[in-house]
Amino acid sequence: MSIADRFQPGRPVLSFEVFPPKRDGDVESLYRAFGELAPLRPDYISVTYGAGGTNVGLHYEINARLVKMGITPLAHFTCVGQGKDAIRAQLDKLWEAGVRNILALRGDPPKGTGKFVPHPQGFAHAGELVAFIKANYKFCVGAACYPETHPEAKSPADDLAFLAAKVKAGADFLVTQMFFGNDAYFSFVKRCRDAGIATPVQPGVMPVQSPKFFERDWGVGVPPELRKAVESAADHDEAASRGLEFAKSQCRDLLGRGAPGLHLYIMNKVRPARGILEAIGRKS
Template identity: 45%
Template structure:
């Protein structure tokens, strides 16, 4: 089923999970365990990340096929412009269609390892709007796009991320999923600016609970996700207590998601890192308390959970 139709017809906000293709037998077993646990939560859909190169690409298609036919989950394949010509991307899209995929998240992709700036592959695409347009013109997929409440590392000016998202929608994207963020005011401001530009597609927040100090100093720094000062201070105070870090991360993400849903966000996309406990705890709490049924307050008064 198309994800844009799932979002439109769902009586409640959508909850979705993001996975990455395993590279080893041990990682595959970890993913299998997470899938078995998270499947019980009846996600609206799941997505699988994508890397340039044949083996990673093939794993993405395999995982998406398994998610749909072996686990009964609606799945979306990520697709990037990195390391492929237009004809090679057409071939990948055909393989996805043959595998029964209905949904694609069209991305530019990060520069290959060791390179600081993205450079188009000769004969390839220079941007995600270009990729989105090809898919929309030649394939029947429901297309999603990435959105950046905080500035993308390659943003040229303050309004660049809004204009890029607008271009993706104009090219055929039916919904947007944001990069990870930890201050809700960034999301509310971004969506408000999109609406001012006439962009009315659903914008699903992408959230990932912080479950280790290394994660907050490594991966999140790499992708440019800003951790609010109060939250950073509380994390650092628990540096020698890994379990306390996990508890704080789950609590913060639960409060963050509850506020987003209470203010009208159409759903939450959980970046799971192929693990289940944190996502399971957060989603169970949200479904118990159903914050989306509360009367929305003005987004201008909202921001981050009160750890500032």
């Protein structure tokens, strides 16, 4: 089923994001987690695509497993390092496995290179991938957006104009980068509407699970109180609980102010998914 069709007034779309584990054996624990996540009835589970196209086989396998379990997968897909033929071969396979929703992304430049260089037979921007998918398939297509602006963008206005073009190319719904201040999300949505972007903008929420999270610059604002709470925790468990508490109040506020759903970056863990769904009163 098309994820875009699930966005209906008064019914938040709830989804979880997972990644293909790096070690082969860990995929079994991800499948066990799916067994625990299924009763929470997510609208979909999204599966990230390895940076630089690594782990393509496992990405396919996980998406196919979700279809078999009766859970709608959203398969992330990037343009990094591949031309149209390779892209087509993978999309054909995903379609045959019953996947009907793709999150079309450009992808990050390979580590250490700093600059995205398109494949000679590939695409330079996510908008081109969106257009390619829409021209050749019946997938419902989602795309990424950045309430605090994509780090490579020259300006917020530039970024928004390119986002509008990406939607015009066929993106059916948008999922945001994580953010920790809800005002950033709501003012971004207003700017989208003013720019003529009418698609749902599903907010992405990251329940921070460890102080390690703050070691990387994600290009998003981090409230000092969140950082302090997580970094001053006595152990990993307490750090995760504090990150989760922050995310719960963020989610309650988002839905209370009319956000059309929540996309939870759960990092393959069941606890944040369960905790947040309880906090918003969604029964399994």
